[in-house]
Amino acid sequence: MDEFHRDTWVEIDLDAIYDNVVNLRRFLPEGTQIMAVVKANAYGHGDVQVAATALEAGASRLAVAFLDEALALRKKGIDAPILVLGASRPEDVALAAEHRIALTVFRSDWLEKASSLYNGSTPIHFHLKMDTGMGRLGVKDEEETKRIAALIDRHPPFVLEGVYTHFATADEVNTDYFSYQYARFLHMLDWLPSRPPLVHCANSAAALRFSDRAFNMVRFGISMYGLAPSPDIKPLLPYELKEAFSLHSRLVHIKKLRPGEKVSYGATYTAQTEEWIGTIPIGYADGWLRRLQHFHVLVGGQRAPIVGRICMDQCMIRLPGPLPVGTKVTLIGRQGDEVISIDDVARHLDTINYEVPCTISYRVPRIFFRNKRIMEVRNAVGRG
Numbered sequence: 001m002d003e004f005h006r007d008t009w010v011e012i013d014l015d016a017i018y019d020n021v022v023n024l025r026r027f028l029p030e031g032t033q034i035m036a037v038v039k040a041n042a043y044g045h046g047d048v049q050v051a052a053t054a055l056e057a058g059a060s061r062l063a064v065a066f067l068d069e070a071l072a073l074r075k076k077g078i079d080a081p082i083l084v085l086g087a088s089r090p091e092d093v094a095l096a097a098e099h100r101i102a103l104t105v106f107r108s109d110w111l112e113k114a115s116s117l118y119n120g121s122t123p124i125h126f127h128l129k130m131d132t133g134m135g136r137l138g139v140k141d142e143e144e145t146k147r148i149a150a151l152i153d154r155h156p157p158f159v160l161e162g163v164y165t166h167f168a169t170a171d172e173v174n175t176d177y178f179s180y181q182y183a184r185f186l187h188m189l190d191w192l193p194s195r196p197p198l199v200h201c202a203n204s205a206a207a208l209r210f211s212d213r214a215f216n217m218v219r220f221g222i223s224m225y226g227l228a229p230s231p232d233i234k235p236l237l238p239y240e241l242k243e244a245f246s247l248h249s250r251l252v253h254i255k256k257l258r259p260g261e262k263v264s265y266g267a268t269y270t271a272q273t274e275e276w277i278g279t280i281p282i283g284y285a286d287g288w289l290r291r292l293q294h295f296h297v298l299v300g301g302q303r304a305p306i307v308g309r310i311c312m313d314q315c316m317i318r319l320p321g322p323l324p325v326g327t328k329v330t331l332i333g334r335q336g337d338e339v340i341s342i343d344d345v346a347r348h349l350d351t352i353n354y355e356v357p358c359t360i361s362y363r364v365p366r367i368f369f370r371n372k373r374i375m376e377v378r379n380a381v382g383r384g
């Protein structure tokens with residue numbers, strides 16, 4: 001286990017990850033596989049630990065954004081099939097084949113270059129991405145689709161393992177555009193001479209709302225972490241999700257201010273009365289962004305406003321009264337009856353919940369709990 005020497009840390013409840021995957025497995029039609037999306041360090045939750053837990057809970061595959069993320073999982077001993085969802089380089093096909101990492105393909109010129117560069121015999125698995133309306137990556141026309149299928153067919157080490165698309169609005173109450181994309185996907189699938197073993201289209205929102213239209217695998221991201229894909233569809237979800245991420249710190253300094261005394265850069269905060277002010281060792285370099293000024297934290301089981309500008313490494317809060325240095329402060333999570341959820345932070349930042357855990361930087365150590373006990377501590381500082 002790593003050590004860390006600053007009183008700010010993330011706690012990841014792997015039991016919540018486990019339960020969210022098990023509950024999805026029980027909810028999905030029999031035989032539907034779960035691909036756990038662990039890109040961006042598992043949305044900031046710790047890629048290796050989440051991957052291992054999701055696989056233990058019944059996920060059969062993993063998805064990442066870029067090849068380096070897949071290689072990092074292999075280096076840490078994760079052996080399950082991994083799909084790179086984003087673009088990769090044709091010159092890296094050999095590396096992907098060597099590590100049994102599947103790549104997304106969506107351009108015939110890319111594939112031609114890859115087939116000219118790769119003269120190995122180790123199979124490389126591809127998932128063909130179809131753009132049904134997300135407008136990001138994917139083939140859009142029949143000729144290109146047939147060209148890609150023929151190129152793969154002509155190159156023995158190339159295997160078409162899957163075909164997929166991605167929805168732009170599955171997390172919206174209105175299902176018109178979702179239905180359009182789904183119908184488009186059905187139409188585009190007929191451009192292939194035959195369907196590959198894996199056909200997948202659903203992200204968390206589609207898996208939870210339209211599980212009858214998920215084909216044989218879903219790509220489970222945000223709700224594996226216990227977060228609703230959007231506030232609008234939260235009431236429509238079929239079962240309770242368990243949030244896995246919490247963020248904590250401790251008071252490292254307290255002082256009593258007299259009326260008129262100031263706090264932090266710009267001296268923008270002025271004490272109105274005699275006030276107890278606490279300092280905590282977390283700032284915008286940890287992803288606790290400056291726009292969180294005027295938000296609040298929990299200390300002593302009560303809400304405490306963040307006062308003055310958030311600094312790079314520290315910020316100040318107005319305490320309910322004198323509290324001992326070392327008192328635990330909860331920035332995301334629960335103290336007694338008070339809770340600050342990731343959704344609360346996202347709302348204050350006028351962003352989506354996905355962004356919040358992703359933004360809590362590598363500098364904040366992660367403590368992993370499994371069966372209510374610490375099973376690992378990961379401190380990336382100094383890892384190079």
Ligand SMILES: Cc1ncc(COP(=O)(O)O)c(CNc2conc2O)c1O
Pocket residue numbers: 037085166202203204205219220221222223229354
């Ligand atoms: C291709 C693809 N599949 C599945 C998922 C998982 O979606 P979920 O987390 O809603 O379940 C994502 C998430 N991609 C992104 C989530 O936020 N921005 C993204 O690009 C994705 O890009």
